[in-house]
Amino acid sequence: MTERKCLHVVAGVLFNEAGECLLSSRPQGKPYAGYWEFAGGKVEADETELAALRREFAEELGITVHGARLWLTKIHDYEHARVYLRFYRIAAGQWSGAPEGKEGQQWRWQRAGDYTVEPMLPANSALLKALAVPQALTGRLKTGFGGENAQGRYWIAPYPGEAHHSGVWLTAAQLAGLGRMPQAQSVWVLAGSAEEMVQTADADGWIWRVSGGASAAALADVLAAGVPQPLIVAASAEDCRRWGRAWLDAGAHALLADDETERA
Numbered sequence: 015m016t017e018r019k020c021l022h023v024v025a026g027v028l029f030n031e032a033g034e035c036l037l038s039s040r041p042q043g044k045p046y047a048g049y050w051e052f053a054g055g056k057v058e059a060d061e062t063e064l065a066a067l068r069r070e071f072a073e074e075l076g077i078t079v080h081g082a083r084l085w086l087t088k089i090h091d092y093e094h095a096r097v098y099l100r101f102y103r104i105a106a107g108q109w110s111g112a113p114e115g116k117e118g119q120q121w122r123w124q125r126a127g128d129y130t131v132e133p134m135l136p137a138n139s140a141l142l143k144a145l146a147v148p149q150a151l152t153g154r155l156k157t158g159f160g161g162e163n164a165q166g167r168y169w170i171a172p173y174p175g176e177a178h179h180s181g182v183w184l185t186a187a188q189l190a191g192l193g194r195m196p197q198a199q200s201v202w203v204l205a206g207s208a209e210e211m212v213q214t215a216d217a218d219g220w221i222w223r224v225s226g227g228a229s230a231a232a233l234a235d236v237l238a239a240g241v242p243q244p245l246i247v248a249a250s251a252e253d254c255r256r257w258g259r260a261w262l263d264a265g266a267h268a269l270l271a272d273d274e275t276e277r278a
Contacts, residue, residue: 020096020097021095021096021097021098022098023056023057023099023100024063024066024101024102025052025054026054026082026102026104027052027101028079028109031106032123033125034123034124035123035124036052036053036075036121037050037121037124037131038051038052038075038120039119039120039121039131040119041115041117041118041119046092048133049133049134049135050122050132050133050135051138052138053075054066054067054071064102073117074115074119075113075121077113078111083103083262084100084102085102085103086099086141086144086240086244087100087101087239087240087241087242088137090136097137146168147244147267148161148162148163148168149161149267150268151270152270153272155172155270155274168180168181170202180199181198181202182200182201183201185203186205186214189214189217201218202217202218203219205221207232208232208235208239219244220241220243220244221270222236222245222247223248224250224257233261237265240265241265244268246266246269247268247270248270249269249272250272250273254271
């Protein structure tokens with residue numbers, strides 16, 4: 015049996031000042047032609063991921079990318095290949111130019127959770143849901159935390175949560191005891207190791223509580239390997255000030271400044 019090749023691909027979630035993200039259709043002649051996706055492409059042997067992202071956006075959409083932040087890492091099996099996908103977020107101030115379909119493709123600005131284009135590329139389903147999770151969060155693990163997104167208030171409460179909450183969080187041990195995912199719009203797992211993340215891969219995202227050097231070192235290893243779902247780092251306000259930018263640059267989705275993590 016012939017081993018399937020694995021393609022190293024980068025894609026960019028590019029935002030405008032209104033908070034909308036850019037989706038484009040795949041041009042004719044490529045697999046899944048006409049499907050909508052986040053722009054990007056294959057990383058060549060002599061390129062960094064950021065260099066490949068810049069080249070692809072210039073070639074496909076006439077956009078100059080000045081900077082980007084790593085977000086999610088996914089592996090997806092298509093009929094033609096296995097794809098190792100690295101998604102980057104490109105903020106409104108990190109690019110310039112005017113989008114144009116340089117390969118004959120269409121493009122549209124879309125709001126998270128309110129997509130009007132179809133069909134979507136299969137690898138994008140979980141990604142589109144993850145985009146609805148705010149990046150600015152306040153609150154505490156003990157009582158609940160959240161922020162605002164295009165659909166309004168997004169809130170994650172300790173399990174068992176009330177029906178009106180957007181989501182609930184629980185520990186990996188609690189989830190194992192339940193034997194099923196709780197009934198909620200989204201389910202987050204408080205994980206303390208890479209193994210627990212693998213065991214709870216069906217969760218919508220993970221929360222990593224930094225309460226000392228060991229947990230911070232383990233977090234660094236997890237982020238270096240890449241996370242397939244959003245990961246929220248809960249840490250003291252001081253640790254967020256000192257290490258928050260590094261955690262975000264390494265692929266964390268958001269920070270939660272919660273001084274109770276030190277006493278947990």
